[in-house]
Amino acid sequence: MKLKKIVLTGAAGRLGGYLRAPLAAKCTELVSTDIAPLTEPLIEGERFIQADLADYAKMAELIEGAEMVVHFGGHPDEKPFDDILHANIIGCYNVWQAAHKAGVRRIVYASSIHAVGLHPKTQAIHAETPHRPDSFYGLAKCFAEDMAKLYWDKKGLEAVCLRILSCAHVTNLRALGSWLSYDDLIHLVERSVDTPVTGFTVIYGVSNNDRAPVDNSAATYLGYCPRDNAEIFADQIFADAPMPNPRDPDQMMHGGPFATTDLGESGVAKLGLSPDDT
Numbered sequence: 001m002k003l004k005k006i007v008l009t010g011a012a013g014r015l016g017g018y019l020r021a022p023l024a025a026k027c028t029e030l031v032s033t034d035i036a037p038l039t040e041p042l043i044e045g046e047r048f049i050q051a052d053l054a055d056y057a058k059m060a061e062l063i064e065g066a067e068m069v070v071h072f073g074g075h076p077d078e079k080p081f082d083d084i085l086h087a088n089i090i091g092c093y094n095v096w097q098a099a100h101k102a103g104v105r106r107i108v109y110a111s112s113i114h115a116v117g118l119h120p121k122t123q124a125i126h127a128e129t130p131h132r133p134d135s136f137y138g139l140a141k142c143f144a145e146d147m148a149k150l151y152w153d154k155k156g157l158e159a160v161c162l163r164i165l166s167c168a169h170v171t172n173l174r175a176l177g178s179w180l181s182y183d184d185l186i187h188l189v190e191r192s193v194d195t196p197v198t199g200f201t202v203i204y205g206v207s208n209n210d211r212a213p214v215d216n217s218a219a220t221y222l223g224y225c226p227r228d229n230a231e232i233f234a235d236q237i238f239a240d241a242p243m244p245n246p247r248d249p250d251q252m253m254h255g256g257p258f259a260t261t262d263l264g265e266s267g268v269a270k271l272g273l274s275p276d277d278t
Ligand SMILES: NC(=O)c1ccc[n+]([C@@H]2O[C@H](COP(=O)([O-])OP(=O)(O)OC[C@H]3O[C@@H](n4cnc5c(N)ncnc54)[C@H](O)[C@@H]3O)[C@@H](O)[C@H]2O)c1
Pocket: 009, 010, 011, 012, 013, 014, 015, 016, 033, 034, 035, 036, 051, 052, 053, 054, 071, 072, 073, 074, 075, 076, 077, 086, 087, 091, 110, 111, 112, 113, 163, 164, 165, 166, 167, 168
């Protein structure tokens, strides 16, 4: 059965762009929102409202009547604290508080590996791994996950926190483990919306990679069965990538280059993303 209304934040962004059509197919009305204008045409059943996540009144207005919010808006990289505070902390609070007031059933949230980025890769991480952020960006993801837990515990607002590792083309050694393909991202979000009851759930957003460094066994009831495997890129990556320095913490921390990036400075800039992902 279709949902009545879903709100998608970050709809003008890279990942949001992949989610608009699959989400529109799941509801009668998809309300897409972003601070940036939408450059692609609207999909049938979709309405776009340009808004700042930090504007509570606007968030409350557009979330009214929604059954679910898929929250992908905000900065996807390390930034000076004030920027993170505005979009990623105040913005998240506004989404949760407005959703609670509107009687929303569930929020599906784009969290990140950077909430636990300073754990070494020699420790497999799972849903209960303690927060250990590698940046202000990761710290804001910790805040949002804890807030999600609080609103579940106190208000019964469900949340599925997707700790996405790296949803971009495979261009480096780390991505052989951390890759989340766009198809698997869509499948993960669809399962997070479709599963009848989720309570508060944390799941890592990663494809079926041989080298995936995480344990998703606590969230099997979501039925997330990723199909893609970054191993198909391994020969090419090993042929192209320079031999890494084994003492470089970027190589051995879950957060990759965010591990040594200074607070407030971009970690994504060190990832060497494909132009298709920037
Ligand atoms: N891409 C990845 O590999 C990855 C990994 C982990 C987590 N995530 C999370 O997924 C989400 C989407 O990431 P993305 O790669 O699509 O990034 P993106 O920058 O392409 O999309 C984010 C969108 O949020 C919007 N936004 C920023 N500040 C806003 C504000 N104040 N009000 C309203 N909208 C605002 C931007 O305009 C942008 O369109 C982010 O929350 C990011 O932290 C992404």
